[in-house]
Amino acid sequence: MGIFERRASNKQSGFWTSAASVLFITWILVVAYYMNNPTPDGLCDPWKYRAFAAGKRIASDVAYAASLFTSLHSIQIFRSFVDLAALMRTPHPEVQGSNIRSSVTTFDGVKVRLYELITRKAGLGPAIVFMHGGAFVIGSTAMFDKLTRRFAEELDCVVVSIEYRLAPEHPFPAAYEDCLNATKWFMDHAQDYHVDRSRIGVAGDSAGGALAAAVSQILHDEPGYPDVALQALIYPITQFIDNHTPATFLSISHFGEGGSIVTWQEAGEFTCFYLLGRLDDRVVRALIDNTHTSVEFRRDSPLAQYVNHTLLPPHMQDYGHLTPPHRKELKGDDIVWDQIDEIVLDPRASPLLRRNMTGLPPTFVATCEFDPLRDHGAFYALRLKDARVPVTWEHYRGGFHGVLGPAWPLVFEVGEKMFQDLIEFAREHLAI
Ligand SMILES: *[C@@H]1O[C@H](CO)[C@@H](O)[C@H](O)[C@H]1NC(C)=O
Ligand SMILES: *[C@@H]1O[C@H](CO)[C@@H](O)[C@H](O)[C@H]1NC(C)=O
C-alpha cells in the first residue's frame, strides 16, 4: 500500500515538474520575444530597459486579450495589473533603520500617502508634495512609494503623495482639483504636520509634472497662499497642442513605429480618456496624427508659437530619419477641435499655455534624450527662462521616459543621477 502511494505521488510530482519546466521554458521564450525590441545606441542600461519595456508590453498585450472577453477597455485591465503589481510590494509604514513612517490619510477629502519623521527636529521643517505619473489614467501612490519614501529619507522631511482621481472615470479637471485642494489644505494645516507653509515644494513626473506645474501657477495667483518653494518637473507633460514635436519623430527613428514603452495608439487613447472621459475613435486618430487642432489656430494663435520648433536648441531640432513635418500643410479636424479646444487651451491642463510666467517659483526641469515627450519640458524651461524665473534644466543623455521610477527593482544609472540632482535642488530651495 505504502509503495503504491509513493509511486503515485512520484508520478504526480514528475508530471508537475515537467509542467513547470514547460511553463518556465515558454515564459523564457515569451520574455525573449518581448525583449527583442530595437533600442538606440546610447540608451542607458539597455538590457534593463528591455526588461522594463517587455514587462509593460506583456502586461498590455495580456490586458488586450482579456478585454476581448469582458466589457472593460484594455487600459482599465492594464491598470488593474499595475495596481496588483504595486500591491505585491505593498508599502510598509515603517522600514528598519529609517526615520520615516508612512500612512494613508485624506486632505480635504483627497486620499494622500503621507511620510512623516519618526524623530523630529525642533521647529517647523520643509515638505514636498508629489504627484505621480501614469498619463492621468494609471498609477498610484503605492506604485511610487519607493521613490517618495526615498525623497523623505534623503531630505529628512515630510512628503505628501497625492492619490488623485484618474481618467477615464474622472477626466480633466478632477486630477488637477484633487492636487490643488490637497496642497491648499496641507498649506492651511502645515503646522499640525510640523511644516512651515512657505517651505513646501511640489514635484511630479510625466502627467504629475503637468499637475505640479498647474498647481504652482494657480497658487501663485491665489491670494492668501504663498508660492510653492520650488517646482520639480520630471519629464513633464506640459501641453496638448502639438503631438509631433521633433522628439516624437526622433523616437520613431529610435524605437520603431510601435513606440517605446507606450505605443502611439495608447498615447492617443490615454489623452482622449483624460480630455473627454471616454474614447472617441475620431479624436484618438486626430491626436495621433496631430490634426486635432484647427489650421486657423496653428496659423493665427499666439499660443501656437509656444511650441514653435525653432525655439528648441539646434541639437533638439533633429527629426531622425523622418522628413520634418510641414506644419503649414498639416490638416486640422475642426469637429475634433471644437470638442477639445476649451480643455486643451486651459493652462490647468496645458501649463505651457499660461501667458504670464513671470514670478513663478524656482524650477527644476528634467528632460531625457530618448523621450518622445522631451520637448514638453524643453519648451516649458525655455519659457520660464525668458520670464527670468530661476530654472535648472537638466537634460539626461541616455535617459528615457520613466527612468527615475517606478521601475524598481530595476534601477537605472541615469535615474540615480537625476535623483541626486533633484535632492541637491530641493536642499538648496527648501533650505535643508
Ligand atoms: C476643491 O475645493 C473647492 C473649494 O473649497 C471646492 O469648491 C471643490 O468642490 C473642491 N473640489 C474637489 C474635487 O473636491
Ligand atoms: C516659428 O518661428 C519662426 C521665427 O519666428 C517663424 O519664422 C515660423 O514661421 C514659425 N513657425 C510656425 C510653424 O509658426
Ligand SMILES: *[C@@H]1O[C@H](CO)[C@@H](O)[C@H](O)[C@H]1NC(C)=O
Ligand atoms: C505678470 O505676473 C507678474 C507676477 O505675478 C506681475 O507682476 C506682472 O504684472 C504680470 N504681467 C502682466 C503683463 O500681467
